Amino acid sequence: MANSKKISIAVIRRLPRYYRYLADLLRMDITRISSKELSQRMGITASQIRQDLNCFGGFGQQGYGYNVEVLYKEIGKILGVVNNRFHFIIIGAGNMGQALANYENFEKRGFQLVGIFDINPQLIGKKIRNVEIMHMDQLDEFVKNNKVDIAVLTVPYKNIPEVAEKVASLGIKGLWNFSAMDLKLPYDDIIIENVHLSDSLMVLGYRLKESQKKKKKKEGTNDSGNTNNESNTNN
Amino acid sequence: MANSKKISIAVIRRLPRYYRYLADLLRMDITRISSKELSQRMGITASQIRQDLNCFGGFGQQGYGYNVEVLYKEIGKILGVVNNRFHFIIIGAGNMGQALANYENFEKRGFQLVGIFDINPQLIGKKIRNVEIMHMDQLDEFVKNNKVDIAVLTVPYKNIPEVAEKVASLGIKGLWNFSAMDLKLPYDDIIIENVHLSDSLMVLGYRLKESQKKKKKKEGTNDSGNTNNESNTNN
DNA sequence: TTTTATAATTTAATAGTTTTTACAATTTGA
DNA sequence: TCAAATTGTAAAAACTATTAAATTATAAAA
Numbered sequence: 001m002a003n004s005k006k007i008s009i010a011v012i013r014r015l016p017r018y019y020r021y022l023a024d025l026l027r028m029d030i031t032r033i034s035s036k037e038l039s040q041r042m043g044i045t046a047s048q049i050r051q052d053l054n055c056f057g058g059f060g061q062q063g064y065g066y067n068v069e070v071l072y073k074e075i076g077k078i079l080g081v082v083n084n085r086f087h088f089i090i091i092g093a094g095n096m097g098q099a100l101a102n103y104e105n106f107e108k109r110g111f112q113l114v115g116i117f118d119i120n121p122q123l124i125g126k127k128i129r130n131v132e133i134m135h136m137d138q139l140d141e142f143v144k145n146n147k148v149d150i151a152v153l154t155v156p157y158k159n160i161p162e163v164a165e166k167v168a169s170l171g172i173k174g175l176w177n178f179s180a181m182d183l184k185l186p187y188d189d190i191i192i193e194n195v196h197l198s199d200s201l202m203v204l205g206y207r208l209k210e211s212q213k214k215k216k217k218k219e220g221t222n223d224s225g226n227t228n229n230e231s232n233t234n235n
Numbered sequence: 236m237a238n239s240k241k242i243s244i245a246v247i248r249r250l251p252r253y254y255r256y257l258a259d260l261l262r263m264d265i266t267r268i269s270s271k272e273l274s275q276r277m278g279i280t281a282s283q284i285r286q287d288l289n290c291f292g293g294f295g296q297q298g299y300g301y302n303v304e305v306l307y308k309e310i311g312k313i314l315g316v317v318n319n320r321f322h323f324i325i326i327g328a329g330n331m332g333q334a335l336a337n338y339e340n341f342e343k344r345g346f347q348l349v350g351i352f353d354i355n356p357q358l359i360g361k362k363i364r365n366v367e368i369m370h371m372d373q374l375d376e377f378v379k380n381n382k383v384d385i386a387v388l389t390v391p392y393k394n395i396p397e398v399a400e401k402v403a404s405l406g407i408k409g410l411w412n413f414s415a416m417d418l419k420l421p422y423d424d425i426i427i428e429n430v431h432l433s434d435s436l437m438v439l440g441y442r443l444k445e446s447q448k449k450k451k452k453k454e455g456t457n458d459s460g461n462t463n464n465e466s467n468t469n470n
Numbered sequence: 471t472t473t474t475a476t477a478a479t480t481t482a483a484t485a486g487t488t489t490t491t492a493c494a495a496t497t498t499g500a
Numbered sequence: 501t502c503a504a505a506t507t508g509t510a511a512a513a514a515c516t517a518t519t520a521a522a523t524t525a526t527a528a529a530a
Contacts, residue, residue, distance in 0.1 A: 011516090012438060012442075013434075013438055016431065016434035017434060019437070020415075020417075034477080035479075046478095047517070047518055048518080050478090050480075051480095051481090051516090051517070051518085054481075061525065062477085062478050062479040062524040062525055063477055063527095064477085064478070064524095064525060066479090079441050080440050080443070080444035081437070084444070086443070095330070096338075099329075099333070109437055110440070111433075111436055149440075150436075150440070150443070173447070174439050174443040176436060176439055182255075189450060191442045193438065193442075195435055198251065198338070198346075199252060199255075200428055201344070201346055201385075201411060201428075202250070202314050202344055203248055203250075204411055204428040205315050205346070205384075205385070206250070207247075207426045208384065208385070208408055208409040208426045209319070215424060231427070231429070243487075245489095246488090269506060270507075271505090280489080281506095283489065285506090286509085289507085289509075293507075295507050296498095296506080298495095298497030298499095298504085298505055298506050298507075299498065299505085300506065
């Protein structure tokens with residue numbers, strides 16, 4: 001059943017969004033949904049939904065639609081968060097690190113925070129959502145004794161190369177990098193997602209400017225155009 | 236010079252990344268760069284760089300490359316951060332709100348924090364990077380007396396519809412939404428960027444799982460494959 | 471129970487978009 | 501002056517999204 005053709009990353013990047021919408025539907029006790037209705041809720045085309053979901057095998061039923069619970073679980077499996085919780089640590093307990101540590105959604109999506117590390121003595125010992133902040137000196141031992149799949153890097157710019165090297169040497173294979181520097185490492189089994197919040201803000205600025213430019217023009221010519229004013233980006 | 240053909244959003248979303256790399260080059264006193272060298276630094280193809288930049292007119296020079304400073308300024312203009320600083324406020328001074336308020340990169344990229352709002356009395360009056368946290372009751376007056384282009388929404392899930400409605404009614408045209416709910420508003424001149432950090436984490440999880448699956452398979456068959464292990468996403 | 475109209479998926483084909491290739495044209499620097 | 505370097509851009513290739521036809525399930529009516 002599962003189609004063996006390679007799934008494009010474009011499809012993959014949409015899956016978490018489906019997963020969120022399906023979680024919402026579950027919460028509302030909606031048990032079945034058609035691609036058409038989901039498309040209206042999500043603001044994408046029904047055909048895209050069907051095409052996307054069909055990459056992984058036919059979860060739907062003709063004449064019926066999709067069973068919300070089944071679909072939710074299947075997407076969870078594809079994303080690897082069913083039968084396989086990811087354990088992650090946060091390195092750098094500054095503002096962003098603490099904000100992420102407090103983010104309860106990660107747990108709902110299959111990611112469990114198991115440790116927080118910093119070098120600031122004032123922070124060591126403090127607990128966030130029942131996870132203690134430890135000193136970086138304890139990192140080696142912690143990683144040896146605990147399953148750690150992902151390290152979230154929220155350390156200052158100047159420290160990122162050193163910390164990344166350290167984490168890589170300990171065998172952690174997933175890096176979620178929030179530092180302002182794009183992170184590259186010469187190991188091809190380490191997966192890195194670089195997050196640049198300011199990039200998203202700049203895109204917002206651009207769209208805002210374009211929208212206002214268009215508006216001014218329209219006030220002159222008085223024509224109407226289709227505007228697509230909201231967008232979702234990953235991270 | 237400026238090409239009037241519509242620029243695709245795919246190109247726009249790459250511009251902030253170019254902008255960052257060019258800022259790095261400036262910092263290193265590198266005055267000229269070829270698409271080839273930039274492509275090696277950024278890990279994308281040189282042709283894509285040339286194609287992207289050419290959407291906005293020929294900034295480069297055959298046989299020479301691009302002047303870093305000129306290119307940096309031109310991209311800044313396109314993104315609207317030259318001659319037009321964006322002013323933003325943060326609504327919700329919890330962990331994420333404070334983390335963003337402390338993010339000094341926004342200012343470097345043309346975005347100036349002018350106010351922070353919350354309803355928690357314990358936070359009111361506190362200053363972050365010289366910007367005072369004000370009570371939500373003061374929002375109306377503040378927006379009337381100050382230029383506010385963008386509101387960053389870092390409020391809890393349950394408050395987001397109300398806050399978004401409020402902000403829209405005050406005439407703020409750009410919303411950068413960090414709440415777990417996709418925000419949609421029935422005004423087509425309001426631009427929204429929804430940020431879902433957990434989506435990015437889930438993609439990391441997927442890529443990690445696939446990488447390890449592939450690795451196991453490879454250990455059996457002993458073939459080699461091209462791996463592209465790092466990725467950048469907006470927001 | 472059977473029939474029929476409707477709803478909805480699956481999937482192949484088409485259309486559209488984005489990226490890469492390839493090369494003419496231009497500039498640099500010896 | 502000439503070889504090397506490099507852009508700009510048209511065309512090809514690759515990728516992504518939409519359309520539409522075939523198929524299957526549901527639900528209401530006979």
